Amino acid sequence: MKIALIAHDHKKSDMIQFAIAYAPILMEHELFATGTTGTKIMEATKLKVHRFQSGPLGGDQEIGAMVANNKMDMVLFFRDPLTSQPHDPDITALIRLCDVYQVPLATNLGTAEILIKGLERGDFGWRTIVQAEGENSSNEA
Numbered sequence: 027m028k029i030a031l032i033a034h035d036h037k038k039s040d041m042i043q044f045a046i047a048y049a050p051i052l053m054e055h056e057l058f059a060t061g062t063t064g065t066k067i068m069e070a071t072k073l074k075v076h077r078f079q080s081g082p083l084g085g086d087q088e089i090g091a092m093v094a095n096n097k098m099d100m101v102l103f104f105r106d107p108l109t110s111q112p113h114d115p116d117i118t119a120l121i122r123l124c125d126v127y128q129v130p131l132a133t134n135l136g137t138a139e140i141l142i143k144g145l146e147r148g149d150f151g152w153r154t155i156v157q158a159e160g161e162n163s164s165n166e167a
């Protein structure tokens with residue numbers, strides 16, 4: 027599965043703790059992140075993370091493009107609800123796209139833990155069906 031990891035500055039410590047705690051599960055998957063989040067995860071763990079631009083420089087939009095192309099299976103986005111962000115439209119757009127494409131999205135640590143445990147249990151098998159359908163329809167186009 028392809029998993030996006032994103033955290034606003036005040037939530038980066040939560041994300042690092044999460045990545046350390048669930049590294050054995052995460053390392054079985056393909057990981058993507060916005061720039062600074064990805065760097066911090068790689069510094070704290072042995073996980074390999076494909077890094078996009080930093081969020082304010084377009085990273086959320088790059089991850090959104092993957093969602094729109096059926097190339098992202100789960101988004102773990104630890105948002106900071108108490109600090110205004112200069113790129114708020116990008117954040118809203120990413121969340122909207124997850125809803126458009128029914129991509130599982132956690133916006134906080136509590137939900138992320140439930141999703142990652144579901145992933146470990148095999149609850150995300152349906153994503154491979156969605157991916158196959160996406161590939162078939164792009165072949166037909």
Ligand SMILES: O=C(CO)COP(=O)(O)O
Pocket residue numbers: 032033034035059060061062063064079080081082085086117
């Ligand atoms: O701002 C972000 C998401 O909206 C996160 O970006 P960074 O991981 O580059 O800090």
